[in-house]
Amino acid sequence: xxxxLYDLIFICRPAxxxxxxxxxxSTLENAVTERGGKVDKKEKWGARKMAxxxxxxxxxxxxxxxxxSSQSDTVHELERRLKVNDAVIKYMxxxxxxxxxxxxRLQQRRERxxxxxxxxxxxxxxxxxxxxxxxxxxxxx
Amino acid sequence: MPDETKNESQPNPPQEQPKAAExxxxxxxxxxxxxxEPRPHSPRPSEGRPRSEGRGGDGRGGESRGPRxxxxxxxxxxxxxxxxxxxxxxxxxxxxxxIDYKKPEQLMTFIQERGKIVPRRITGTCSRHQRWxxxxxxxxxxxxxxxxxxxR
Numbered sequence: 001x002x003x004x005l006y007d008l009i010f011i012c013r014p015a016x017x018x019x020x021x022x023x024x025x026s027t028l029e030n031a032v033t034e035r036g037g038k039v040d041k042k043e044k045w046g047a048r049k050m051a052x053x054x055x056x057x058x059x060x061x062x063x064x065x066x067x068x069s070s071q072s073d074t075v076h077e078l079e080r081r082l083k084v085n086d087a088v089i090k091y092m093x094x095x096x097x098x099x100x101x102x103x104x105r106l107q108q109r110r111e112r113x114x115x116x117x118x119x120x121x122x123x124x125x126x127x128x129x130x131x132x133x134x135x136x137x138x139x140x141x
Numbered sequence: 142m143p144d145e146t147k148n149e150s151q152p153n154p155p156q157e158q159p160k161a162a163e164x165x166x167x168x169x170x171x172x173x174x175x176x177x178e179p180r181p182h183s184p185r186p187s188e189g190r191p192r193s194e195g196r197g198g199d200g201r202g203g204e205s206r207g208p209r210x211x212x213x214x215x216x217x218x219x220x221x222x223x224x225x226x227x228x229x230x231x232x233x234x235x236x237x238x239x240i241d242y243k244k245p246e247q248l249m250t251f252i253q254e255r256g257k258i259v260p261r262r263i264t265g266t267c268s269r270h271q272r273w274x275x276x277x278x279x280x281x282x283x284x285x286x287x288x289x290x291x292x293r
Contacts, residue, residue, distance in 0.1 A: 007243075060285065064243070090284060094280060103238040103239040
């Protein structure tokens with residue numbers, strides 16, 4: 001299986017001590033690395049207000065992990081661990097690689113277009129625009 | 142032959158009079174409406190009356206539409222009608238390739254008070270970006286970054 005990219009967000013009870021959150025993160029990280037995956041990013045957003053009440057909490061401690069893995073059971077295992085943990089009140093995994101691929105493709109297309117465009121279009125715009133290609137043209141060749 | 146003399150003296154408007162008189166009445170509105178558009182001023186009152194007996198009603202209706210577009214009454218209408226500013230997709234302007242669900246502050250502008258996603262006919266978002274936006278909002282809702290209903 002090709003490698004996939006996931007966003008894993010989970011919310012802990014706001015009263016959870018910091019060490020315990022770190023512990024959860026490290027166990028998750030272990031689970032990922034065991035399966036030949038990688039944690040690209042670890043972000044602790046800290047306690048923030050949630051948009052609605054979750055298990056009677058109005059605030060939650062948000063943690064974001066960006067996980068890269070090519071094994072299919074990774075996410076399954078991560079979610080199982082989060083489900084088991086009492087401190088975690090909510091979690092979500094989002095597969096991101098498709099979106100990122102699309103983003104990259106669009107970006108490349110835009111760059112290609114931008115590279116193709118400058119000479120014919122710029123003089124048509126205005127005088128300040130017309131001065132630029134004169135300066136830019138010598139740089140290109 | 143009064144018609145011919147008129148033709149020579151006044152180049153454009155009377156040309157239609159003989160045509161309209163000779164041609165069958167069914168064709169009259171067609172023949173008339175075409176030349177009426179470019180110069181709406183002179184021919185209209187003179188022609189409208191003689192044909193008002195039978196199909197005159199149709200003829201006038203067809204005719205009156207032309208000049209309105211061209212200018213006389215149309216000018217007033219155009220000014221009276223309110224001009225709507227063309228809406229542009231905000232994401233297209235910023236060249237957005239991916240709408241991040243982890244930034245609820247940005248998404249908040251695209252939901253209504255009660256948490257509904259604002260339709261794109263109101264925000265002007267293009268269809269592609271609206272799709273991405275809806276996806277992002279739904280993800281954000283799922284993880285309590287954005288409300289499902291009103292903010293409590």
